[in-house]
Amino acid sequence: MPIPPAIEFKNVTKTYGENTVVDDLSLSVPAGKITVFVGPSGCGKTTSLRMINRMVEHTRGEILVDGHPNTGRPAHELRRSIGYVLQQAGLMPHRTIVDNIATVPVLKGVSTKEARDQALELLERVGLDRSFAKRYPAQLSGGQAQRVGVARALASGSSILLMDEPFSAVDPVVRSDLQNELLRLQRELGVTIIFVTHDIDEAITLGDQLAVFARGGRIAQFGTPEEILRQPADDFVASFVGRDRGMRRLTFASASDVTIHPLQALQTPWQNWQLKVDDGKPAGWLVDGRLIPGGSLYREGASLRDALDSVLSSPSGWGVAVDNEGKLLGLLKSDDVLDATETERQHRYGVGA
Ligand SMILES: Nc1ncnc2c1ncn2[C@@H]1O[C@H](COP(=O)(O)OP(=O)(O)OP(=O)(O)O)[C@@H](O)[C@H]1O
Ligand SMILES: [Mg+2]
Structure with a gap:
């Protein structure tokens, strides 16, 4: 149904x-x-x-x-x-964070203690430590204030x-x-x-x-x-x-059809790029003894857009694929990724779309 x-x-x-x-x-x-x-x-x-x-x-x-x-x-x-969350979190400046969150439940008849206990749990839910409870809105960053705004909206139940x-x-x-x-x-x-x-x-x-x-x-x-x-x-x-x-x-679009090449694929006579790997994780590119930071990583299972970002942002032109723990899986070749985006365009949306 x-x-x-x-x-x-x-x-x-x-x-x-x-x-x-x-x-x-x-x-x-x-x-x-x-x-x-x-x-x-x-x-x-x-x-x-x-x-x-x-x-x-x-x-x-x-x-x-x-x-x-x-x-x-x-x-x-x-x-x-x-629950209602505004652009400028809309917190009451003279009330502590915990009391900002507890306001509506108290208005609805919940006891102050119960409302504050619930407010502390909500703080954690939105990713803030309970130690924020006693602060005032002016003592928060913009992002923290927005989290409190979300907690307060959730407190409406x-x-x-x-x-x-x-x-x-x-x-x-x-x-x-x-x-x-x-x-x-x-x-x-x-x-x-x-x-x-x-x-x-x-x-x-x-x-x-x-x-x-x-x-x-x-x-x-x-x-x-x-x-x-x-x-x-x-x-x-x-x-x-x-x-x-x-x-x-x-x-x-899925990038599952894009081949992940083993690291050895880099070992061609004209390649002087080497991927530095620390503890199984990619740590940048070595070229002529210099370490250059890598571009964005492609996580296995992510979208074709992520795969494309990884090759376009890589200083070597090779995308770096990792698993969910961030461990190196292998390399993406820009030609493979561009072919996949072209296939995607033709098959799903018609040529010229
Ligand atoms: N109290 C009001 N009296 C007269 N006109 C109003 C009033 N409130 C909003 N308007 C008008 O209604 C229209 C829609 O406003 P609204 O705030 O809903 O737009 P919005 O899509 O949220 O815009 P923004 O992206 O800028 O926030 C605007 O032309 C605005 O001037
Ligand atoms: Mg608006």
């Missing part, structure tokens, strides 16, 4: 005076998955998100949360029952989390960690997440489903990242997913 949607927009419109900012939106958000609202600035993503928990009231249509119209109970009650550009203010490395942790948490807890972003790469990384918004709060396309990259519904979507579309969709 199909799982009923967690949230359903039925012909929802939002107007401010003459201005229609969300126009006849109909959309089913599946339970237990990550649905990403992605699109350019001003196209109604935040408004659509906030209409779910009635931080913004819709003008026409109906929004169902777990099958019930969201207007069926008081707005403040609805808001407390749905809700199976639904709304996240509005939560990672956009942190640097790319931290951002990628936060994305991976969110994926892990979502799998562990099986919650339904609606995540808003401008960033198509973030959308592809996180989303089980993407809703691409166009100006005027209209949905230009709704589908899996792969469907949208493979077959953009119109020129707007095609330009939004960008010229790198060909590269991005290699993310969904």
Whole structure:
């Protein structure tokens, strides 16, 4: 039996005076998955998100949360029952981290002690040590504050989390960690997440489903990242997913057909590159006695895009394949990888796609 949607927009419109900012939106958000609202600035993503928990009231249509119209109970009650994470974590500056997380449960009648105990567990869940509990928000980095924001949203006990550009203010490395942790948490807890972003790469990384918004709060396309990259519904979507579309969709292709060559493949008379291996793990390239750092590694079982990244980023032109423990498996030849990407392009998407 199909799982009923967690949230359903039925012909929802939002107007401010003459201005229609969300126009006849109909959309089913599946339970237990990550649905990403992605699109350019001003196209109604935040408004659509906030209409779910009635931080913004819709003008026409109906929004169902777990099958019930969201207007069926008081707005403040609805808001407390749905976790919400903002861009600037939105923490209360004069409260400690533990009390920031415990606020909503206490408002709902949980004892302070119980709410704090639960908050400490949540801190660990989002990858922060319990020693952060007594700090204040100003004493955290941007990435740490976002983790606390996520912990606080989870403390609502809700199976639904709304996240509005939560990672956009942190640097790319931290951002990628936060994305991976969110994926892990979502799998562990099986919650339904609606995540808003401008960033198509973030959308592809996180989303089980993407809703691409166009100006005027209209949905230009709704589908899996792969469907949208493979077959953009119109020129707007095609330009939004960008010229790198060909590269991005290699993310969904397997590199299992690419041969991993033994290290001896390097030993040709004209090759002066040598792979340095420490304790079974690749440690860089030796050329004429100098050690040059390697490029990105290809982990066995990863995508064709990862395989391509490994050969393109390698100073020697050979990709380095490792197993899940990081131990050397062998080498990828750039010709093999390029052949595989060409085959992929021809077989799956038609020549010239
Ligand atoms: N309270 C309001 N009164 C009038 N217009 C509003 C109000 N809130 C939002 N809007 C307008 O509604 C449109 C959609 O805004 P919204 O914040 O939903 O966009 P967004 O897609 O989240 O944009 P961004 O990516 O920049 O965050 C914008 O044109 C905005 O100016
Ligand atoms: Mg917004």
